[in-house]
Each structure stands twice: as structure tokens, then as C-alpha cells.
Amino acid sequence: MPCNIDEAEPIDAILFASFGGPEGQDDVIPFLKNVVHGRGIPDERLEEVAVHYRSMGGKSPINDQNKAMIAALETELARRGIDLPIYWGNRNWEPYMADTVKQIHADGHRTALGIVTSAYSSYSSCRQYREDFGIALDATGLEDELDIRKARVFFNHPGFLDPVAAHIREALEKFRAEGHKDEQIEILFTTHSIPNTMAETSGPRATWEEGSGGWYEKQHIAAAEYVMESVGNLPWQLVYQSRSGPEFIPWLEPDVNDVIAELPGKRTAVMVVPIGFVTDHMEVVWDLDTEAKESAEEAGLAFVRIPTAGESPEFIAALADLVQERLDPTFPRKCVTSFGPTFDVCGAGCCPNQRAIQPTTSAVDSDADVANAGEQSELAVMIAERKAQRESQRQQAGE
């Protein structure tokens, strides 16, 4: 079962983990190849996405935003008297996770706390980051030397949601001043679409096995409901964006643009709230600020896109809280929404990888924990087998 650690943890470094993005035109294709490595994304989709990056000079905003968040978090931790270095590692671009992991170890650290730039439960937004840690430890041979834990899924930390609610209230005043009535304003909470199968298996194994999984969607709905409590009684819905993958594989719907196209007649204004995103990266600046805005123009609707929690002081403080609660078990674990608290350590088979078994960390089915896991799952057994296989390969290679 997933669980919380209720004792002070020997954390000696922070590992700020993100997606990565290109820094210029020459990086675009190599970056996209890293992202889709072995994932069956059609070439046409890649070319289309390359155009989005090319139109922005080949540079994603994500890296600069991460640097700014790290600097702000450093300041906030120092203000609280927490003296921990922050390292930055990405899945798909420099600084790559394995290089960062090597550096953390070389600098003498032995227990790092991972903070990932993704707020919800799903394979793409939770386990895949734990795999990034596991794969990096495997690649560097440091799995017995460095323990990499992960901060809980934070979509329901008030510091993530309250700044979004404040921005909505502010934008609403503007719409009202322009003459739009509340019932004429549609609020669209938008998040990254994922394949239906990934959505259905998001959350702890026990929940999706008994048919009460689907945490990705449930968490977004709980977040939107919480935000709407302080906004008022306006029409809203959860929509999806940035679908990729082959046509015949179902992904979460409806698409934000399709919904906007249906609004004329019922509404005069649309407010797009990127509740699924931590900062204004490409999916936000292209798919919303460019495409969804165009959809609204075509539909003759007033349009506003709400800022992400990003660098707001409340959100940076929330990230600091996630560190502090692991250092000090008496520190309150802040959480709002109807969803309830999430956990520090994922359960066996949480948000599974449906393609391959990969090493992970910070779960009861991570490599290091398989032997003493209270819960034995099929997945845990497969991971143990994979580990044994890797070890024998290493021995054969004469290491």
C-alpha cells in the first residue's frame, strides 16, 4: 500500500526533476527524438510539434522557468533555515538526469528528495519521473549508494491552487467590467490529455483493480471544484489538450478547441485555466495562447488564459513545505480539495508503465524495496527479475 513516512528523513539534497526542452533550432529534432523514443508517435505529429518549437526560435520556455523556480526555492528554503543544495535533472534534455545523479553522489550526498514539475498522478506525471530516477541510478551504478525519494503529488496543496483561484477572480472582474454576465462566461479547466488506458490505471493498484481508479481525472475534478468554491457559481468543465499518439488509440476528451467551437449562442466569453500545468511551457504558450485563442476568435468569444502557479510566492512556499514536511514530521501536511491527502511512497503497481518494466525509486516496488516490500505484486516480482538479469549481465561484462 502507498504510505507516508512519519519520521525525520536524512535528506541531504534536493533533486528538481523536469521534462527538459530545446534551447535553440538545432536542438528541436534531437529533443523530440528523446521524447518519443520507442513510443509510437506518428511522424506527422512530430513534424507538427517541431513547427511549434521552431516558431518560438527553437527554444522552449520550460528551462528558464525551471531555473527561476529553483532560484526562488533556494531563497525560500534559506529563509526557513533549511540548508540543502538543489540539483536540476531532466528526462529529455540537458542537464540529463544521469549526469545530475552522478554529481549529487560525487558531492557526497546519499539521500535526495525529488521534486517533480508535475502535480498529478499518472504514469506520465508521476511514475515516469520515478523511473527517470531509477534508470539514472541503474545507468550510473549508484543504486546502492544513493537513495532518491520523491515529494508527494501536490495538486491539492493550497499553494498550488490558491494562486490560480486568485487569478480567475481577477480575470472575472475584467470580464464583468466588459459587460459579460456570469452565465455567459465559460470556465475551461484544461490539462494534458493522456491515453484512456493510462488514465484508467492512474493511482494505486488496488483502486484501479477494483474499478475506482482514474485518479488523474478525479484529482483534476477535485482541484477544479475546490477552485470554483472561491470563484462562484459559473459554468465550468474539465477539458483536455495536446493529444498525441495514433488516431486509433483513445485519449481523454473533449479537446479544448472542440469545446470552444460549441460555445457561441450559449456564451460570450471563455476563460481557459491550465490547471494541469505547473508553469507556462510550450503546451501553454502554443496550444492555449496560440491555438485555443484562435479558436475563441473564430467563435467570436472574448478570451483570457489564466497564469499558471509557476513562480508565484505561494507556490514556491508550497514546494518548500513539501521539503520541510519530510525533514520534520510535526510540520503540517497541507492539503485541500475533496480528494484527501496523497502519500510519500507510492504503492506497488501505482500508475503502471504499460510498455515495459523499468527500475523505479520511492515506491514499495522500487528495486531497493522489492526484497522487503510488505506487499508482493506481480510487478514487484518482474522488477526483481529484471534486476537479477541486469546484475548477471554486469557480471558477464566482467565488472
Ligand SMILES: CC1=C(CCC(=O)O)c2cc3nc(cc4[nH]c(cc5[nH]c(cc1n2)c(C)c5CCC(=O)O)c(CCC(=O)O)c4C)C(CCC(=O)O)=C3C
Ligand atoms: C501528462 C503529461 C504531461 C504533464 C506532466 C509533466 O509535466 O510531466 C506532459 C508534459 C510535457 N510534455 C512536453 C512535451 C511533449 N510531450 C509529448 C508527448 C506526450 N506527453 C504526454 C503526457 C504528458 N506530457 C504523453 C502521454 C505523450 C505521448 C508520448 C509519451 O507517452 O511520452 C511530446 C511528443 C510530441 C507530441 O506528441 O506532442 C512532447 C514534445 C513538455 C515540454 C514542454 C516544453 O517544451 O515547454 C512537458 C512539460
Ligand SMILES: [Fe+2]
Ligand atoms: Fe507531454
